[in-house]
């Protein structure tokens with residue numbers, strides 16, 4: 001992965017300088033962080049929905065989701081708790097490819113990401129349309145473990161990692177921004193690691 005020419009089918013998340021954002025410390029490990037318990041997901045009852053301000057609402061069960069075109073993204077992780085993990089290889093489905101299938105209406109400007117157990121996070125739709133944003137079911141060649149988001153997590157490499165919702169189930173497109181779980185609990189709305197947007201300044 002350190003060669004100058006990565007395989008053509010791997011999307012390189014754009015490198016922002018400095019590679020290590022301010023106030024971060026590099027780790028080789030991959031810590032586990034979340035609110036609440038790891039959900040006990042049953043694939044037989046699992047689905048992923050895209051709804052809200054879309055012309056063609058979408059829903060896939062697990063089997064259908066596995067048939068969507070696959071994509072790979074190489075990116076760094078930056079957690080608000082100050083660890084960064086370089087060179088993660090994510091595999092799954094490009095978020096923008098499935099949002100395109102849903103045909104967002106012109107008024108759709110934000111997304112509320114819904115995960116198991118009521119967890120939510122919010123992002124501008126424009127950021128979710130970047131080609132390095134993935135719905136990932138594999139990391140470094142292995143199926144995600146339950147604690148890291150199996151069966152499916154969002155990966156938004158250019159934001160602090162709390163925006164990368166684990167156990168994702170629904171993408172709701174809306175016309176106005178609505179703070180999600182961590183955003184209501186003191187975290188910054190935008191979460192840009194290079195601007196150190198860690199906490200809301202209230």
Ligand SMILES: Nc1nc2c(c(=O)[nH]1)N[C@H]1C(S)=C(S)[C@@H](COP(=O)(O)O)O[C@H]1N2
Pocket residue numbers: 030031032033034035036079080115116119147148149161162163164165166167182
């Ligand atoms: N569903 C859900 N996703 C979540 C969270 C959560 O509480 N629930 N926490 C976020 C936070 S704060 C972080 S730092 C990352 C951690 O991901 P990891 O455990 O795979 O390192 O998951 C994010 N995704």
Ligand SMILES: [Mo]
Pocket residue numbers: 033079080081161162
């Ligand atoms: Mo976090």
